[in-house]
Amino acid sequence: MGEPSREEYKIQSFDAETQQLLKTALKGEPGAPLELGWGGAEKGPCGATPLVSLPLDPGAVDLEKVANVIVDHSLQDCVFSKEAGRMCYAIIQAESKQAGQSVFRRGLLNRLQQEYQAREQLRARSLQGWVCYVTFICNIFDYLRVNNMPMMALVNPVYDCLFRLAQPDSLSKEEEVDCLVLQLHRVGEQLEKMNGQRMDELFVLIRDGFLLPTGLSSLAQLLLLEIIEFRAAGWKTTPAAHKYYYSEVSD
Template sequence: MDKPATEDYKIELFDADVQQLLKMALKEPASVDLEKVASVIFEQSMKDLVFSKEAGRICYTIVQAEHKQSGQSNFRRCVLNRLQQEFRLKEQVRESSVNAWVCLVTFICNVFDYLKVNNMPMMALVNPVYDCLMRLAQPDALQNEEEVDCLVLQLHRIGEQLNKTSTQRMDDLFCLLRDGFLLQDRPSSLSRLLLLEVIEFRAGGWKMSDNAQKYYYSEVAD
């Protein structure tokens, strides 16, 4: 039996009316309220980490459908507007719920990964993405394994393309990661292992040798 498409599977999380709204957005985006669609996707992403990892794919599908149907990109603008609104509140989000904060970072990075302009990253998202990752690299965040895991996952996913937009900011980010090992209150053993792995990952040209991968992930499993 064939597996359902990722978008269809995730849409099943919603009630019938929202499912119908999203299905229409994926097929005929000009026929629905795209601001509402963007809000639905964002709000689900803020409370469901699994969904936030796939939301960029859904957004990409809607953007492609809209471009094919009308040649416009209104949905991309709606997504960016919503992200900008919530990004201003990122510290309040983190203070209220680390899980919601991790979901927000994951969603922003996922959208950055999927939504391009002329096959190039959207420059409007570069600084917000860097700001999120820099926040995850601060001493208090490095004490939280959930935040460290999020940071490392995002760097594996978008680190190379993000590095191309600003080598200096990436250098600054990795200086923070290296400094994290010198803190009086060091990160946990697992967090330090993950940070070492991502430092080596970047040093290797955003690639990991088979031996290094076996070493790090066998340690994580143990």
Template sequence: MGDPGREEYKIQSFDAETQQLLKTALKDPGAVDLEKVANVIVDHSLHDCVFSKEAGRMCYAIIQVNNMPMMALVNPVYDCLFRLAQPDSLSKEEEVDCLVLQLHRVGEQLEKMNRQRMDELFVLIRDGFLLPSGLSSLAQLLLEIIEFRAAGWTTPAVHNYYYSEVSD
């Protein structure tokens, strides 16, 4: 598990005990209390929006271990996504990018585990179009993820359309 190619995560802002907990969760999720791990990640994410992107990467890595979803992470991941779908976050390009990226990565799995929360999240995203200002450049990303979900999370055509338009 000490694989040199393994991705490093920015966990230096945590105390030594919490860093060890997170490192163990990333290597062997079955060896730790995942609810405790999830709470640590969510609490830190809610106090530090910049960390939300890192939190998403960490949760995604933990979920990918043994190719099985970790039920303990579903609600904390949703909590982070809900935070990123708030009006103050939807006006920041980096946070919208993070929201869209995480939904591309794990949106389908999250929806299978809790469709009601996904519906609630997409109401927030849809309502993001109603923000009075500062969203015009980000509206395209939000529309992309709405269409991606509507297409069953599987079609690359939506992604290709939006990104070919941007590069033209």
């Protein structure tokens, strides 16, 4: 169930033209793979420094286009959707310091809103695209901060996406259950601090889904039980619980 390797995601996954666009926004060395990571932190910007080889230069490109490129790629690439928040955070920080504008952030949030409004159509069209979108918006919520606090504008959209994953027709699909559990591991504690009532309501759905397992696979049941216990323990897991659940999943 755990996320894949934390190895930094390379811009080389894009085509040559897009690589150049992103490298210009991030000002990487020409012809060299550009990677993003965080000094002294596994995830999240708090207290961590973005590791980029050269100073960022967001004013040199069309940042609205960059935002669209990142969102489009995130909807197609599940690995990238898990790492794109690092890139977005780095560009937003550079833009605010060097350009004194918020073109990229505005473009990013506009696209997130557009995809959010069309989320049912996206899910009907592509389950993978839908899972990628939920992963991406949770990743953005995890990284982006206003006055060192999560963005309030993203709280309800993120909750709405997680509520959709907790509906009976979604719980019957392991991809959506896995996405729900992974995102709650990532941002559940933050979301509960922002709106505890909605988290209570979400876990009523999750418990109902676990207790009334019509069409629920054994793996989905295990994942739901794990996240219920994880939250009950204060968003922490004991070594014994970790060993039990992860060994069950691997088996």
